[in-house]
Structure formats: structure tokens, C-alpha cells
Amino acid sequence: MKTFSILTLGCKVNQYESEAMKEIFEKNGYIEVDSETDVADVYVVNTCTVTNLSDRKSRQYIRRAKRENPDSIVCVVGCYSQVSPDEVKAIEGVDIIMGTTDRSRIFELVENFKKDKNQISIVKSLKGFTEFQHIEIDKESEMTRSYMKVQDGCNRYCTYCIIPYARGPIRSRTIEDSVEEAKRLSEAGYKELVLTGIHIGSYGKDLGDERLVDLIEEIAKVDGIERIRLSSIEPITITRDFLERIKATGKVCDHFHLSLQSGSNAVLKAMNRRYTREEYIETCDLIREYYPYVGLTTDIIVGFPGETDEDFEDTVDLVKRVEFSKIHVFKYSKRSGTPAAEMKNQVDGNIKIERSNRLLELSDKMMERFIEKNKNTTLEILFEEEKDGYMRGYSTNYIDCKIKTDLELKNQVRDAKIVAIDGESAIVEIERS
Template sequence: MLNDSTFCITTFGCQMNKHDTERIAGTLESLGSVRVDDNADADFSIFLTCCVREKADERLRGQVASMKNDPVRPGSPYGHRYVCIGGCIGQRDGEKIFKDLSNVDVVFGTHNMQALPHLLEEAIDSGEHRVEVVDGRAEFHDELPEDREHPWAAWLPITVGCNNFCSYCIVPYVRGREISRPIEEIADAAKAYVQQGVREISLLGQNVNSYGRDLYGEPRFAAVLDAVAASGVDRIRFFTSHPKDLTDEVIDRFATLPNLMPALHLAVQSGSNRVLSAMNRRYTVEHYLELVDKVRAARPDIALSTDLIVGFPGETEEDFLATKRLVETVGYSQVFTFIYSKRAGTPAAAIEDDAPHEVIQDRFDRLVDVVQKGAWAFNQHDLGATVPVLIEGTSKRDAAMVAGKSPKNQTVHARLPQGCSLDDLIGRIVDVRIDEARTWYLKGTLL
């Protein structure tokens, strides 16, 4: 029934959602549906959603509501565009979505993406909406086919779910409890990717550092890194790390595994111990800085990135200044800054806070200024250096230039040499001499 149909996927949120997008695309393509880039050309408009912050909620509802009166694509065999909502908002809201967005036809959750084809077929047959959301699963599943965004790069999930229950975070409620994938399966998947020509593997989990506690009784993420490194892949990255579970064994791998890239995202969220306690983060600023020292001792050139929340309920000016000092002390390559977003059902949502929006916005702006100065200073270290860059495509700034990622996950631009085509370079790792270092990118010459 789905043969010769078309679909478009709009993805919000984290890397796990990006991987889920590849799996849904692979599933629908295996049934004869064709992926398109524009909802106007799609029979099935699929939204993979995030509910970590309110803005993602608002963007989804705005986009879906705006499609209500859009014409059906010319030549559609259905006479109707089917709107499907999955991911974290689908898991959280389920049937309630239809009350707010009457043009939605199918809702599914984070644990049952494989149900989308039959839900679509039932909606087409019946002319009525369909919803299927399940509470969780007992074991790891990653058996769906994939349509990867890039043939040279692969997401490799090693855990799903989260056991941390940070007081502000909705993820454990919509992604479920943590489930690890057996190391043997991870190693086999990595080997298969390398045989397919993958140059970079990114390991995924809400908290990769606690990998294996459910299977083996203790975290074994260092063993995962060893197994994936043994596949021979050129580059390994991982997302995301919780500081309370970062072990000395994992830190040591930055010194001993040459294909583990010198980049670590270590989300701190706040520089105030009082706020960290209220967030239920279960570490202190002092412990976090000890980890930073250990990581830099293992890999002096490592790029550290982090997440920070401004305006957590009860945050004082003193708390904010502690966060600002932390950023200045660590010297991050990149910081993702967010204004606190209240999420119904989380413990933090019940905390009363009367801080004026203007005060929070002012703190946010002051923090962004420090972050930008730090990112600029970090990039200056590579000025004049020769950097190996995995070419991903053309630059968004200039179609005559190629763009890719350095080992430290910096975006690097370089002019396409005369007589050389993008096809000659895309998916290859090439040397670039850095001639210019800006806040958010490097620019250089292909060697």
C-alpha cells in the first residue's frame, strides 16, 4: 500500500533523533516509499520531535498547524497528506495531540518506530487517525534498516533511555530506563560499517559513560571504545557524557586510542554547587574540574564542549557568576547555552521562581559573550597548523568552498582547488593548512 508513495521527515532535537530518522527512512524505503526534501511533495509528512525545551514544542505545533490547508501533492494516490508525529512529544502526549492538531493522522512513540508503516496503512484504510504509544521495552532493539545521511559517517547507538532523573529533564520519562546493547553486537556493527566505507562512527546514548551497568553490573564503556577502535575505523566520537560516570579508564582511552577523536562533550549545566544539587546532577564543581584536569593530562589538545542552563529556578546572581567563572576557567571550544524551560512532570517544574525574565535574559546574554570569546581564543591555537579534515560537502557560506570537520570537531572551510570536483573530496580525510581562525570555524588551504 505504501509503494510509490513519498515521505518527508522533519527532525528536531538530539543525535538519537537523527539516528531514528535514518531508521524510519530506511524502513519506509524498504516498502517502496521515496524520500523527498519538501513536505509539499510528500504523501506522508513525518515529524520526529523533541520535548526537552518549550521552543521545540512551539516549533512543531506551528509547523504542523500551518500545513492544515496545504494542497495535496499533484499525483498523490491518496488524495490526502498524512501527518505523523513521533519521537518524544509523541511518546509524552499520545492521543492528546489530536485535540490540539486536528490535521495529525498518526502518532507513535520512541519505543515503537517500527509500527509506523502499519499505523499509516490503518489510517489510509479507515480514514481515521491512529495512535500507538508503548511504555517501554525490556531489551535493546536496533534491527530496522537505515538510510544514512552520509555514506562515510554512521550513528551507532549503544544505549537507549536514561536513569539519571535530573530534576529539570523530561528524557527519562519519554525515552524510558537505560538499556544497553551487548558489546558483541556493537563490535559487529562497527566492523560492518567499516566494510561499507564508513570513516567516522559516533557512539550514541543519553549517558554513554554508564553503558553496561544493566548488563554487566558495572559500567563498561571503556571496553566499548576498545571494541570499536579495533574495527579500524578512522574516527570515533561519542555523545553524551555525564560527569558523574566518567571513569579514569575512559579518560585513559583518549591517550591510548589513536582513532578516538580529541573532543569531549561533558555537560556541566551550572557552575554553582547549590544549583547542581537542586538539579540532581550528583557531582560538584570541584569534581568536574578534576575531571577536566585528568582529561587534559591524557590529551592536552582536547576540545571540551558543554551544556549550560541559565535561569534554573532559584538561581541567584552569585550562582550565575559561578557559572561564568567556570566557563572562563575551563576554556571550552563550544558551549550550548539554554534558558531554563519548565517541563511539566519534572521535579523542577514544581519549584517556585519569581526571577524576572529580563534578569535571566541579561545573564544569558552576558554568558554568551564569555562563551564567544572563549571559542575564539580556543580556535587561535590552530592558526598556522595543518589539520586533517573529513570533507562533508560544500560550505554554506560559499559554494566554491568545501567544508568538513577537524578531529576536534571544528568546522573547517577550504577553497575547492582548480580542476578538482567535490566528488573527488567528499567523504575523504584531507590536510588543510589553517590560515584564518574565527569564533565558530576555521578557514584554510587544501594541501
């Protein structure tokens, strides 16, 4: 019996690509094992490099894999190996090094390594790289929601971010190919698709006239796909035309993860974010015209170089003005190779902790208010799993909902009402016809 295990760090794109590599191994006779309880013949470490801490975690995962089975084949793929291939090569026990391309060759490279046991490295330069490489998921699954990668790369070059160097320039998957995968996923039983990419707002700019909204409209026509959710997007993607068209599909979830990073115009400019706090607020107001009960989530970096108390208060003011449903807070950490790492006026670590804690407290209160606002309204919930005695799932606006019931609800979309709040979850009752 040939076994494998995939250890994944980082974003939803990495999760999608890990799932696709898992299918490649399984189609070639391998069986997946849990690295926490079993040793594997092949370990794939899908790395992240968004911060220096991510690099360190990637190295820890690599060393752990070899420690668990010294005779195993260790494959290192992803953003860390793309940006720092020589560092990865130097780690004892690494057998195969790949970057962020050629994932579909993973099984082929494992078989090649078995022949002569010589280290293999196929990290390509991404300068001028224009090919969107297909790596797909089409297997039947007990899961109810699937990620679908439709875009790769980023041309934005925010000053704190290494990802444009790790993922290369923007490349988009064609609408035709995306629709074909959506059909396969529907046939495999998935009800919800989460469209993912490194910067999905730039979708289509390399294809000609096609844009993200055109892709959404075509995927929405696929029978069996009842919900479409967007991964992180930026305010510049959202226009009145965009909202009118996605609303008309009747399938796009009223949940937008709208990256903010800072509520200070001075900090946004230093980050090279290309929008102002005023434009961000206007975008949120526009979204609420079309989706009154929308779940707005965001990312915020605290302690960016030069962030003053006044800058941070601008962020707090914006957070209160917009009233997010949840905030993901990150304390700024230097990333070697980015302009921000060389900036003066680095912020003291204790100040970062204080600012982070303040935003997290605000986030908890806003989540409570958001669920309370939705109480006694009808929510559409996709039930996904039984856990802790409850059947659980997410509403379109991304409230974690649960119910005690004898009904068979897994992978069903049902209307329900919130009757009580339990921390960051909502207890619901099914509306019976």
C-alpha cells in the first residue's frame, strides 16, 4: 500500500491546490493518511511565505515530515520554495522542490525520484509568466462547499507583500474552462462554490474584455450550483454595475470579504493600497443598498511602519462606521524582500499588541450585533456537518448556524430563523412548509 500526506499552510488557493494534488495521488493508487497518527511514504508540504513566520513554519513542517519517516519522499511546493528555493534545497531530507507552477506533475516527479534518488528541483522564474495552469478538483466528496481557483498572480505590489514575487503576474482561467469544472463539481454533489485566486478582482484583465462579473454570471447558470461565494476582493472591484449583475443571478452570497488593511489615508498610501478611507466607506454603503443584511468581513494590519496613534484611531473610526461582522487582525511583521521591511519608524511590539487587542474586542462585539440584527429574519443555510450534537452550516451572509434536529439536513439548503445566540454562533429553527 502506497501512502501520502499533504501538509498545507496558508491561503484558500493553497488549500485548493492541495486538494487537487490529493486527487492526483489517489488516481494513481495512493491512499491518504493522517500525518498526526500515521507515517506516509510521500509527504507534500505546501508552503506559505506571506511573513517571515510563515517561512519558519514551513521549515518546521518540512523537518517534521522527514523526522516522522526518514525513508519517506519529501516534496516541498508553494510560495516559500518559489521565493527561496536555495533555502529549501539546503534543508536536510528535501527530495523534490517545486514552486507555484507545475503542480500537476507531482506524481510524475515522485516516480522519477524513486529511480535514482537524486534531488529534483523545477522552480521556474515567474517573470513574464502568462500561463494559467490547470489543476482541478472533480472527485465526489462528502463536502458541501468547494473552492474553485479561477485566477493566479498579482500585479498590485503592496509594500508589505511578497506574494507578487511568489505567484507572478496575473493569469486568469478562461470562462469556458471554469464553467466545465463548475459542472463537474455540481455533478460530484457540491452545492456551493467559493471562487478563489490570489487577486480575483483582476480576473480577466489578461484575457481581453472578460471580467469577474462575466465569469460569475456564467457559473450561476450551472444546474445544481445553488450558491457562489467570493473570496477576498478589494473595493475597486465593487461598482453599481457589478452589484446589479451579481444580484440578478440570485446565487451570489451576501458576504463580502473586503480587504481594508488600514483606515488611515496616510498608511494606505504607504502600503500602496490605491484607495482612500472615503472610497472604502462609500463602497460598503453601496453594497448595503443591494444587500441590507450583508456580512462584511475584512483584514486589518496594525503597527505598519509609521502608523501613529492618530492613524490607528482613523482605523477604529472606520471600523465603527462600517460595522463589520468580523475582522481578521494581523500585527505587522517584517517580510524580507519588501519595501516596508526597510521603512523607518517601525512600531513597538507592545503597541501592536494593544492595537490588535482593541480591534479584536470590537470585532467580538460587532459579531454579536450582526447576529442580533439577523434574529427573526429568514436565512438560507447550507447545512454541512454534525458536530457537538448539532447540525451546523453557514447562512449566505456567513453566520455559523446550528440546530438540534432529527431531520436529514446534510448538504441541504434550507430556510431557517435565528432564535438564540450562542457566542459567535446562532441557534436556528427550520421554517416548515
